[in-house]
Amino acid sequence: MKNKQLCVILAGIAMLLFAAGPVTAADTIKIAYIDPLTGPFGNVGDAGQKHFQYMADLINGNGGVLGGKKFEIVPFDNKISAKESLVQLKNAIDQGIRFVTQGNGSSVAGALIEAVNKHNKRNPKDPVLYFNYAAVTPAFTEEKCSFWHFRFDAHVAIKMDAISEHIKTRPEVKKVYLIHQDYIFGHSCSATIQDMLKAKRPDIEIVGDTFHPLGKVKDFSPYISKIQASGAQVVVTGNWGQDMQLLVKAAKEAGLTAEFYTFYGGGLGSPSGVGAAGENRVKQVTEWHNNLWNEQNKPADKDFYLGFQKQYAVGNNERLEFYYGRIRTMMEMVAKAFDKAGNANPKDVAYALEGMEHDTYYGKVIMRADDHQLYQPMFISTMVKAGSDKVPFDVEKTGLGWRTDMKVDTETTMRPTVCEMKRP
Amino acid sequence: MIEFIVFSLLNGLLYGMLLFMLSSGLTLIFSMMGVLNFAHASFYMLGAYFAYQISTWVGFWPALIIAPLLLFIIGAVVERFGLRTVHKYGHVAELLFTVGLAFLIEEAVILIWGRSAPDYRIPDLLDAPLFTLWATNFSMYRGFMLLVAVCMFAALYLVLTRTRIGLIIQAALTHPEGVSALGHNVPGVFMLVFGGGCAMAGLAGVIGGNYFITDPGMARMLGPIVFVVVVVGGMGSLTGAFVASLLLGAIQTFAIGLEYSLSDLFRLLGMSPGFQGGILKDLFRIQIAHTGPILPYLIMVLMLIFRPKGLMGTRET
Amino acid sequence: MSNIPKKHVTNKWWAALAVWGSAILFLALLPIPFRSGFMLSMLSEIGIMIIFALSYNMLLGQGGLLSFGHAVYFGLGGFITMHALNFVNDGVLPLPLEALPLVGGLGGLFFGIVFGYVSTRRAGTPFALISLGIGELIASSSLMLPSFFGGEEGISGDRMAEITLTPFGFGQQIEVYYLIAFWVLVSTGLMYLLTQTPLGRMANAVRDNPERTPFVGYNTHIVRTIQFSLAAFFAGIAGGLFAINYEIVTAEVVGAIPSANVLMMTYIGGTGFFFGPILGAILITLMELMLSNITHAWVLYYGLMFIAMILWAPGGLASLIMMHKPLWQGRVIGGVLKAYAIMAAPVVILFLGCMILIEINYHLSLSIKPEDPMHIFGIEFYAQSIWPWLVSIVLSIGGLIFFLKSRKIVSRAWKTAGNQLKQKDSGS
Structure with a gap:
């Protein structure tokens, strides 16, 4: 019995001793x-x-x-x-x-x-x-x-600015619901989009501004019921990870037709987490997505994208993509x-x-x-059925891919800053 | 308003039933063996991963049966060769053993299935709305989840009240020493109960993994909520666990609808909100709706302080 | 017979002096070999964790209270210290930097009294679950109350304060290291003395027999509350040092991970001996900070080590060491050590085999590019080829066989040593 104990200790010591230094x-x-x-x-x-x-x-x-x-x-x-x-x-x-x-x-x-x-x-x-x-x-x-x-x-304000620019172009949107994680990031998302919508579309009514604890909600159905009851056409959320994926999944379960403007719907597991629920429901604001090359006719970017997949999308990572x-x-x-x-x-x-x-x-x-x-430049895009001429690639083998709704130019995204840069 | 109440009830019921599937096994294990099984959520995760793997080979329906059976075996093995060895060192060692086990299961899952979420989907057959109320759908899969949970509850009830082994388990829940004094094979019963508890957690994983998200963090995400059910329901009481699950489900879903904060309360009482500055000003801002998912822990702490027996418990420890 | 206790007492005095003196010397000289920034940060972290783990053992080891939320007091102590540091820098609070950990300690003490009073009426599982619940509540609310916890980014400050007692400016890590070393010595000394006081003894009594303690006139609830509050006080000091060392405190420090970590440290180190948690704190911190840079499989090694300790060495590292004490004192340890030396070879071989096996699997499953060659100890090879598998399996099996054989040698050596000891005892 004691021998096993010793084995454990020696294992630990040996591990530390054999630690090889980095090669420079x-x-x-x-x-x-x-x-x-x-x-x-x-x-x-x-x-x-x-x-x-x-x-x-x-x-x-x-x-x-x-x-x-x-x-x-x-x-x-x-x-x-x-x-x-x-x-x-x-x-x-x-x-x-x-x-x-x-x-x-x-x-x-x-x-x-x-x-x-x-x-x-x-x-x-x-x-x-x-x-x-x-x-x-x-x-x-x-x-x-x-x-x-x-x-x-x-940053948050630039992304929210792009989202509000897109909502500005959609006169049919009258009711917007905001749902965010209850911490500083979520609060700053909520405050920013409210200010921007007020300025750009004073006719829009914010029908809800909900915060939920970060990473603690398993079943979003009650929140979806609330959104459903509010009659919102559009939901804006800064949620990331499971909080975003579960929210969208619950929306699909309940048959909620509202669209979700997200920051992080685009990759790194989110599309597979959301799955089929994302179709025509999830929008994202990003600087890049894997169908841009097609829309803007840049085949070199396609090769770049596929090159990444060829190298790294293997084994357990078969759904890893450039993001x-x-x-x-x-x-x-x-x-x-x-x-x-x-x-x-x-x-x-x-x-x-x-x-x-x-x-x-x-x-x-x-x-x-x-x-x-x-x-x-920022792009607002929607998750739609992939495989067509317009939407050639899907994301993470979900059968759904991104289609650009709108491009926001670099100049439009520029915002005044309060930064006072101190240079050495 | 009626819409809100009906949907909160439905949502609460479903969530409560899921909680019950997870916590019934834990209550049995905890009451009989005194072990707080921290790896319980890991067995839930394993259930989801097994179901995913089996469903890619032979489909979802066989997975519904096979995955819990596999977990039963794993659970029994863990009890026989792990927990029973540690048992002689006391409850702390047993509990820490399950903590270590949770670590290992998570690493094993990552090693086998990778760090990102597998694509574990709801079967197409159930991917449709069951009925629609006030423009909100209630999906078939949610109906199916309810059905499975109810069937499991019924089966558990029958086993515990109608079979010999069930009666021994029931007796062991309240008087573990007495049962062993009567000459029953208590270690064997423990193994069976532990395996059974793991199988139930696994079943919850099978039907919850695709409804929620299957990934290596899902055990961690679930967190200690299952302990809350055990505590609030009370030691040794399955009925208590059932009631507590439904209650927690309802509380969480109803709380989300209540957008009142402390400052609203003060305003209602006619007090001025002048002192709401300083370091604790956020306290007044938080609405009940934001606190939904953390209310259970508050309830657990209060319950332990004021009524450690729990709602329907038969004994304190 | 009468002069033996006296001699014993003076011996003890000398021994204590020697232990503390060498500890001071050791801590003072430690930065000479380990002078790089990373090493100094690691030593500082180890120092903080030593205080934290020792404070945890006041609960688990000395009081029999299993807590899942001890980081609450560590974290709150850290936040309070950070607020105090910012007050000092704003000129509101005239306190020297060296004394700031005390502020964290007092903060920990305050919350320790409040939460300790409500949670320690019962020990055992109810206490454990209350601590878990309080931990969850504080961790969840830490993100909801940004004016105290600073939200996601936490609260930061500058430790180069105006008022200091020493000529140190605390800009350099080594100065902070010495501050931490000072507090480690003070806290360790105080906690050790506490175990010798009537309170420490009563805590043991309450742990071992809560039914009987009331009959000697002590209220178990009060004893536990005091013990708990003092543990929270030292945890707060550790949190205060954390704030000074990192100059930032984020919500993660009140979370479940540090709470679980301190439990593992203490348990692996050994709860039965005062110095056990020190060993655990050192080992776990080293593993976390160094092993994770060497291999992605560190969590697996960590988990395996933890489970192995629980299964085969539930008394922790300290009890593994201390079980040799009688042999050492009886001067019969030679044979056992020889047997250990024989066993060392198969252990290393077994370990190497298992490690290569684990590393190959991790490389295939999780490395950035499985087709690339992998390195172990500078040897380059491909995980896809059959040789590393063969080598590791042969090493593992061979190691295991010889390990099982050498176990017999060791147990025989123990038996012989035990017999020798008995003979000596009966001989004298």
């Missing part, structure tokens, strides 16, 4: 990817890592940056905890990594921004730069804006910034990135210097 090469530029790789959000972080790896391989294949230096994505598992992210940031800095990217969870992003700011203040000669590809709290590029933080995702159009934009712009700066000094790269304009397949994007927020 001088001609690489490392980017620390700090996101959940295990635990409840492991699938999202895992998908993100594959996006970055795909982009890094593409750029490296084309000769890399700074005359031949290669990008290396170094993953760090933060288990979506702010605390662990800070420890992993230290870990990355110890390993000589000066570029960090992260996206999942505004709690993590907020902690990283603070930590990067403090590190750079306390070590002004050895700064760290942080690229945010998905955390959407507006404050990060408003009151809390930082020179060391660049955001490549449209983060912005990761492509981000990596291309970062590569450009390195070449423009002429070195790998984070400060120079940051200055090079400020105000940078970049051409994507679907229009010009700009990293505004005032607030370090990327402004890019």
